[in-house]
Amino acid sequence: MCTLTYRLNENGYELFFNRDEQHSRSKALPPKYQHQLKSIYPIDVSAEITPNKNGTWIAVDQYGTSLALLNNYPLESNEPFIFNRHYNFSSRGDIILSLLKLQTKENKTLEIDSIFQHLNQSHLTNYKPFKLIVLSNQLTQASGNIYALNWNGKNIEVQTIGIKDLPVTSSSINIKKVHLVRQKTFNTMCSNSLPSSAQLKAYHFSTETDNSMSVNMFRVDARTVSISHISVSDEIKFEYFDNLDNRSTMETVKRVND
Secondary structure (H helix, E strand, C coil): CEEEEEEECCCCEEEEEEEEEECCCCCCEEEEEECCCCEEEEEECCCCCCCCCCECCEEEECCCCEEEEEECCCCCCCCCCCCCCCCCCCCCHHHHHHHHHHHHHHCCCCCHHHHHHHHHCCCHHHCCCEEEEEECCCCCCCCCCEEEEEECCCCEEEEEECHHHCCEEECCCCHHHHHHHHHHHHHHHCCCCCCCHHHHHHHHCCCCCCHHHCCCCECCCEEEEEEEEEEECCEEEEEEEECCCCEEEEEEEECCCC
C-alpha cells in the first residue's frame, strides 16, 4: 500500500509519497545524495535485496526529475492479491536504480521516451506489476507533464496523470475500497484545484476511524513506514519522515541545469 500526490508551482513542483510495508520488512535507510548516481534517494535494505545490491522506491536526480514506484494491483479486485510464490521475481527496487544509472551514463536527465524504451528492454516479466510515476525536471504550473508507466505483468503502457487522478494509491487488500476512502479524504482536505503544500502534508499524515484505510495507515500486518516530501525549484529538497522512529531528516542539493 502506498499513496502519492503532488502540486505544481511557478518554479517547479512538490511530490508527497507514503510508503506502506509489512511489519516484518527491514527498515530503510533515509535519503542521502548518492554521488555515484547523482541523485537523492532512500535505500531499501529488505530481504529481497541481495547483499551489496541496494534498491529504492523513490528518487530525485540532480536535474530535478523524480521517480516513484508503487505496486500495481487490479483496482477491481476486492480479494487479497497474491503472486505465484514459486516464481523467483526480481526486486522492483532495482527499477529506479537502473534508470538512475542510465541518466548518469548519458549525463542528462531522462525523458519519458528513453524511460519507456529502457523498461521495454528490461525483461519486465521478471517483475511483479508496478506503476512508475515520472515527474519531469521541466514541470511547473505552466509546462510539462506527469506520466505513469503501468506494468500489469503482461503489457506496459504510458498515461499522463493530472490533479483529477489524485491520490495515486496501491493496496494488496481491498484496493477499490481503500482508493475510495483515500480519495474521499483527499477531496475533503484538498478541495480546491491547487491544494497547498500544507494541505497535502496534512493529508499524508491523516488517519481514519478505520486505520487500515488511512493514508497514514496501520494494520495488524502492515503500516505506513515513511512519508517523503520532495520539493524541486532552484534547489532540490528531500524531506523524509521515518514513521517508525518518529524522526524527520532533510537532504538538500543545488539543482543542476541539463
